[in-house]
Amino acid sequence: MKLISWVWFWYVLVGFLMGGGAVIIWNILKKVKLKLVWYEWILMILSTVVFLLMSQTFIASFYEFEPKAAWFSLIFMGIPILLMAVVLFRSLKKRYIKNSEIN
């Protein structure tokens, strides 16, 4: 691999997105004083794995001269990620409201 190459850039960008996302989610959970329950952990880990797979497929497909495959990977893997994120968000919101009512 070349010392200076776009490949580095894309994977570093994915790393920043992942790291930044993790910090933001951690801070929000801390702020609202919520802890993840087991199925939320599973959803979180699963969506992270699919996000990684989607990012890798997206970037690698361009290097494979397959731009159509790159964009379709965003759709086919992005939709499950969004669905998992919605379920996770709704679950957290439900517990947050419940906790607020108790307090």
Next chain:
Amino acid sequence: MGKSNKKYHSTVGRRDFMKKLGVGAGAFGLGAAGFTGFAGTGFGADGFNDLDEMMSSPLAERKLPFWVKEVDEPTVKIDWDNMEIFHGPENTLFNPASWENPKDYFDIYNKNIASTKKNVQDNVPGLSLKDRALADANCWGWGGRSGADLAPPWSGADVKANPKWEHPTMFYTPEDYGVEKHQGTPEENSKMLRSAGRIMGASDMGFVKLDEKTKKLLWGKITFEDVEKGYAEPENNKFVLPNKELWAVCSVIPQSLWMQQYSERMSWASSNTMSYSRANIYGNRLSVFLRGLGYQAYGGDTESIGRSVGFGVMAGLGEYGRAGILVSPKYGTDIRTVLITITDLPLAVTKPIDAGITKFCETCKKCGEMCPSGAISMEEKPFWGGGAAYQAKGIKGWYMDAKKCYTYMLGGEPDCSRCQTVCPFTKFDEAVIHDLIKLSIGTTPMLNSAIRKMDDVFGYGEQPDLSKTPWDLDPMDIPLYGLDKSRS
């Protein structure tokens, strides 16, 4: 035939990649000059009409990293007025006449021979018999006879005289070094051969023991006699192997998938066909390597031994596919040939494999649909066939009508390799998802139909933009020999 114009690949360069993402290099504040891996790929430029046009374009300029400067004078000082002109290679120290005292040359050469022999005898790592055999293979394995003229006439130099059976080349044997031939367990020998094969030019390697069954994969003209060493009488079309334990070394010779992003004509003319010359050079090297270890080697070119797909299947290098060609779990159908070399070096056999490929072919049929000549069978299940001179009976598979294929390819239409290009197993090795798909095919056949559909939806196997050729690229962006590093 109407499907022959269907797209089967698409191209995009790194610059296109960025454009499609809507991101300019300047937006990152990183400076295009620094991104040598990206700058000046030439993708997106109009194609050139001829070589002159290409050379006069900015693409003909070298793309150097910013820390490498072009200067008017080289960094070594040269006195052009007093520069002595060398007559030629005879000026070099490889010519004894270049030495003030030619005896010094021979003294040094004899010392070299003595130390080489001693190192082999002492089994010094890096200088042992197998290391020397590999060195000879890579040095002389190109098979040319002129090597004999250039080489010093030292003991061991040998020029073989039967190019269709034993390659004409130079090599040194264990006897020359005064040692026994290479000794190793079959497992050690197989591993050693696979390592040497990778260095010499084989993507992968498998081993088949010749028995009453597998001997049927050899050409019928090959016979066996109770002789210590095989021989050939090409003028009588007689090729004899010794009646002893023999193994077929089956070597996968890759071709360039990278070139197949361009027009099939270009890919064939400049890439696929080149694989044959690489195959023959590799075969020479392997033969020299085996004989350098003290063992026999026969065949080892693209024509002289037997059926490459049959041996490839038996060696577990792939499965028999719908197009009648080998489909490898790693390389798909993008294999130019499986080169067969027969040897008496004891080897651990590699068994046939089941990666779900033949099963997948039942459902997929993509090669058959995309074949412009209609040569590939569209029967769902494999069948007992054969009958034509070019179709051997005895295999329950899909029999390709090679005559249709050949007529299309050589009868005025562009050369073709669509069945290889469109195969869902023929993929670059960058995206991890391909391995997951192969995992599914190997373990969950019920998803095969969906996988085939997704292969189409994702655009795999679409036809390339035929106006684009490698001439448009920065030369340094072209992989060496056109071979894709990600799939080697």
